[in-house]
Amino acid sequence: MEKQKVNVSMAVIRRLPKYHRYLSELVEKGVTRISSKEFGRGLGLNASQVRQDLNCFGGFGQQGYGYNVKELRDEIADILGIHRENNAIIVGAGNLGQAIANYSGFRGSGFELKGLFDLNPRLVGIRIGTVNIMDIDEMEDFIKKENINVGIICTPKEAAQETAERLVNSGIKAIWNFAPTILNVPDDVIVENVHLNESLRVLAYLIKEREVQNGI
């Protein structure tokens, strides 16, 4: 399966989790096979887009049959690395950090949350979900001891860059960033940003455009 993975665009990669979710729903409903047309319709994509995307990874469909739902779901899960084990910590135990610590999706996506760090001494020791809030000064030791490979930044914007540098200096090469800022990190460090601000501004734009179209 690794043989064809050349030049897969981020746009395709970002659709894979949607494919996986939709296929999981179909498996639950007892659907065993699906055409690329039906598959696309369920996701708001056309059939040729679905076929083209899946071809990037080797192409699992059979002409005249379509896709075997369960097989395709399992293939995509493998591609996504869902069965890997990544060890993550959260930095910043404010409201957002605590919400993310309670997020139930880690394990199902190949992650285990191992700890939560903050510089506020009043937060240290509090249990959130399955982990404890620890003092930020213990972070570097913890990363080495617990084999942490993913840092989740939930600090205020102002502390995010310094946090990223501390994580990178401790050997972390993958960051899930919730702070509304662009992190400056070495090229070999993966940063996946969750920019709520951008999502909210897209919503504002779409509302405004609809009002313009409706002549409001």
Add this chain to the structure above:
Amino acid sequence: MEKQKVNVSMAVIRRLPKYHRYLSELVEKGVTRISSKEFGRGLGLNASQVRQDLNCFGGFGQQGYGYNVKELRDEIADILGIHRENNAIIVGAGNLGQAIANYSGFRGSGFELKGLFDLNPRLVGIRIGTVNIMDIDEMEDFIKKENINVGIICTPKEAAQETAERLVNSGIKAIWNFAPTILNVPDDVIVENVHLNESLRVLAYLIKEREVQNGI
């Protein structure tokens, strides 16, 4: 400015908040003009992509001069509807709902958070940031009385569809959805999804791919 807004793709729309943020940073630094090449470099895009995107909205640059940073920032703010006033409520006052209620980006993106609703009576009355948690049964009246036009869904996945239907039945036509599910709503209702799960799975994929490339 409205004259050219035909067929603007979601990909372009999603880049506008990034443009706005970068230009705001430049204004703060005292930069007055920028070429499309420098502009692109600051955002990891090439110059022709930047020019093409901005042309969708009328094209603000001058050949040989580039863009006036402050003017372009203001134009993009207008396009994004940042100076509008949308009234929003959050449904679901768990960890995530409370984190979002404390999110400081609403006002700067054209939104005012007016309230927070939950069905848990133990949460009702608690103040989070600038708003109070209210009983979900008061939601429909509140939407009408306070002229709410945006609903933010922070409920568990299982309650999200029902919540969306209640919001739509109360006249809400724009939803910011944090629940990990695809909402079924009428065509004229805007849904902007924040799928943490998808973002996390993209991160898992990128980590796995790097390991494969490094032969781990």
